[in-house]
Amino acid sequence: MPTPIAEARSTSLRNHLALVALRQGEGNGDLLAGLLRTVYLTYLVLDGDDTGSMDEIALAERALRGCVDNYSAQHCWQIPEASCASIEAVLRMHDRQLAAVPVHRLEAAGRRLSQILATGDFPQISPVPRR
Template identity: 40%
Template sequence: MDQASVREQSLTSHLALAACRDGHGNGHLFNELMRTVYLAWFLQQDGYGNEPVGRFKAAEYAVEAALELAHAANEWVLAEDAVPVFKSLLALHDAQLATVPQHKIVSADRRLRQFLAGTASSPVPDADPDGMS
């Protein structure tokens, strides 16, 4: 990808994390975080990354908890203990954007759209009992 596109995608994800962490999130920003997590997952499945599956599941669970809080109390905030998980996954995705061929990114985006159009609850398999494998 060209450097401007890489910077724009990275900045969008990092700003979404900052807003959600600081209690200024909304549905769009949480969706942006999960979009980034799922793209990172799909690219990792193609051989670009080695983050434990449990980290991806932890991100999903953190967003689910935030959405429950938003529904119950109209507070759009990501739990502080989830921030390191997202920082790690955003760093992975930044590295992927800088190194992965464009056709792999397009393929991951297509897989994301297929997932979103389907009925599965997650593209990420359940983690092993230790939570991070």
């Protein structure tokens, strides 16, 4: 069974509001970390054959990591407008996953992400090479 509707809506709202805050320069490290976690969970649940989604996920990760670099240089948690489209696309993917993917798969992805992060590493996301 997929995520209960109320929980899926709450998660979706939290993610989309975090993006709004970061887009407006009103974010913080916790909001950014939540979005980055959502990007990684979306990646870990994604079907490996979905190359277009992989590209969006890689772009979203790059945008969020760029926000960290920006904070280091300018002390402002802000995502440039041009970078928001890929993050929005990944949030929509995650919303669809919450509505359709069985909870046990989402939980397994969460455990896998925790294992990866516990090593001090991040999931290795890279866009699919063009042929």
